Amino acid sequence: MNEIPARYNSQEVEDRIYKFWQDNNLFSAKANPDKKPFCIVIPPPNVTGILHMGHALNNTYQDILIRLKRMQGFESLWMPGTDHAGIATQNVVERQLAKEGIKRQDLGREKFLQRVEQWKEEYGSTIIKQLKKLGASCDWPRVRFTMDEGYSEAVKEVFVRLWNKGLIYQDDKIINWCPRCQTALSDEEAPHRQLQGNLYYIRYPIKQASGLRPQASGQVKKACGMRHAACDYIVVATTRPETMLGDSAVAVNPKDKRYKKFVGKVLILPLVNREIKIIADNMVDRKFGTGAVKVTPAHDSNDYLLGKKYRLEFVNVMHPDGRMNDFAGSYKDMDRFKAREALLNDLREKGLLEKVQPHPLSAGHCYRCQSIIEPRLSRQWFIKIAPLAKPAIKAVKDGGIKFHPKRWTKVYLNWMENIQDWCISRQIWWGHRIPVWYCLDCKKEAVASVEAPRVCRVCNSANLKQDDDVLDTWFSSWLWPFATFYWPFDHAGDKRLAIGDRQKDLKYFYPTSVLVTAPEIIFFWVARMIMAGFEFVGKEPFKDVYIHGTVRDREGKKMSKSLGNIIDPLEIIAKYGADALRFSLISITAAGEDLYLSEEKFELGRNFANKLWNASRFSLMNLDLNLASVDLCVFFEKEKLELPERWILSRFYSMLGRLNKALDNFRFNQAANILYEFIWHEFCDWYIELAKPNLLSGLAGKRVSGENRNTQIVLYKVLEKTLRCLHPFMPFITEEIWQKLQLKTHNSQLTTIMTQPWPHIQKQMVDQGVESKMQLAIDVITASRNLKAQVKIPQSQNVKLSIVVKDKKAIAALKETSPAISYLAKLVNLCIQSERPGGIKSISALSGKMQVLLELEGVIDIEKEIEKLAKEIGELTADLKSKEARLKNKEFLKKAPQEVIQREKELVTVNKEKLAASSRILDELKK
């Protein structure tokens, strides 16, 4: 006993066990024709990443599945890796440079990239180390990085294939521009968020026939939109007034009577005094603002369309960093928001700012730095994505790929069916450079190629230049499920596997089985992987997509560094243990719902681990036989076991049935709770207590046959199988205990729980009769404890108990279990009969079919007892009334299933008996 501490010490166990697993190569998986494959590719965390609760949750789900399937006999592969995360990583390194007072431009492209590499070498494995702390059983030697040499070849290959199909094009479009990161972003990377902004109403003077321009204030008379023929100006409403410097028209709706006469006239754009036209287009909403809209084709996507349609001027008024440029006149070099203020002041002074209205609006925000996105006209690379979406839509509609929970299917389909072309070029340096080359001499043709071309195909010049931009990070991530298997095989890049083995691996493990991720990743990654899978490999990348919730703080806010509400999983692991972290996270998260976290929640897992530890400690202290030759099924058939043993076996196997079902349905929290309930409240609370008399010498109440050996076997078997069931959830503690158990009962060398088979259901051991007999005993014991507490008799004091029950089966069952009852309820005498004995002073409790009476030596508090009985009688009467009414209802009798009616009838009988008994006692007491 001394060698096992009374408290589970996760710190002492976890690193040692993890090392044991790794040293024994237990996470590795190989194409194995004798087994079915099960494969998960990890959502590759950013190389810059440090483990947060979202990762902890995400990877715990994956590890549970991987470990479960490994035990269930699958060749279970968890493919690990990291993502180069272009913008995020570049930002991190740029920030580091800033501390040294350097900009990346000072270094130049080559040197900067060296810096990033250097940074990656130093910190890139942080997240991997942290995943190991969590217990992740990834096949680490396979680890991939989205900028591995071989992986990069896959990226280029894909680009060229799409290029050859004509699906890649370059175009000038309004894109999401982040002025801080100074790059284009895809629509998904610029999520809209609510802002409290203003709607500014600005007067644009009309150019008079005389050619005279109205002066500033004083001269203007009437606003337009007022049905006056002689307006001097038109009022437009805008939320981004600084963009007016780039206006090239004002648009109205052609049906708008207020403005009909102005269409075709010319306005003088204030502040810059440029002439712009008034045009009419159906796109304009007559009801919004003044019904007249300024048109800025280089800074707004709608305006861009108008600009193209009416051949307007495209005036870009900003530098890439968000400051105003030469076209902004006196506002040149001001930041866009400073310029806004300055410009509004000037308008106000000139009397051209009619009014300002608070106006909630939503604007894109950079998903990496949160800056407000500037829609900006620029030349970028795009993919025509609609053709790729087709098979990806079909696969989900046909059920070839399933989302769990189901509701995400709709979200996915809705996005897919309205998919927009994907902007894939980024103006940063860290990433896959776009494999397109231009000839600087003839300038005739751009070429896309996996290998850098030597000479121009047209003019043979060697003066070629590669495109400066890099590809969107997600353009490499979308290949993850197959590029990690070295697709397309024939590139020389990575020498870790022979080409034949690469092909074999992909063939064996692809399509992968399950993808586990968070909802915000559906568009970025899940949808695109599905498209890539069909396009490049011809098959779906995975069969099931499990979408879990978002980790929030206790107020429901997302956890973020800036909010300071982070709970660091590594601190939790240090304090509570990785198993506790894992179990707590899983157990409190309803399927697919967000989870609201606070540190106390981890006590749940820690306490549970400690409970299991101590139950095991007790078992280890009391197991002294070599059980190597015992087969549970044979044993069960041969031996006539006592009720507690039959009961715990029955409970175990019915628990296993429910557990399997929950896991099959991705109901992880339910699975965790089934195990918790069984281990704590059945195995520990009841079975171990019932096993004690047989195991411990010198305890009173030894059960009849006192078969110590049978008790040992059942205790061991149930514990050992339970450990296996719990292993995917709490891998460390289960391994530690399991190995100790093997040593104690088998004298065996160290093996591992990891590769033990998942327990098989043994239906012959599930026995409803046994369970209800035991339930009767549990009810009596509980009632007895309850009665003792009520009259403040210490639980340890021996008492006399009578049970009154009519049901003959129940009487027989109670007689069978009476030793156990007497032991656990501390009874000197247990009297089971069908009629209440007279003349004994006692208090009573109703439990199921039984009335339980506790004999008392002293005086009973009659008032209290009467009160309690009256309450009971009241409740019983009400209940009886409603049940009898139901049984008289013809519709009920006609339509309800027989078993429901039957049970209702039984309850009426039982309740009637109880009511009669209670009334009788009440009468006695009243005398």
Add this chain to the structure above:
RNA sequence: GGGCGCAUGGCUUAGCUGGUUAGAGCGCCACAUUCACAUUGUGGAGGUCAUAGGUUCGAAUCCUAUUGCGCCCACCA
């Protein structure tokens, strides 16, 4: 503007295909410490299942509407 989710005791929640006396955990109250575990045990108090209608023999569960909270999508000048 469209879509989705959530609403159950003081807090966090389970309740999957309608039939329970609506389960837990934390917190609270009372009692318990030689016998695996105070990271414990035993017992208790505490719920008109957001509101209003409807379907049904029967609704926390299904339908409709309302309210509140949260999330996602959209070319909301």
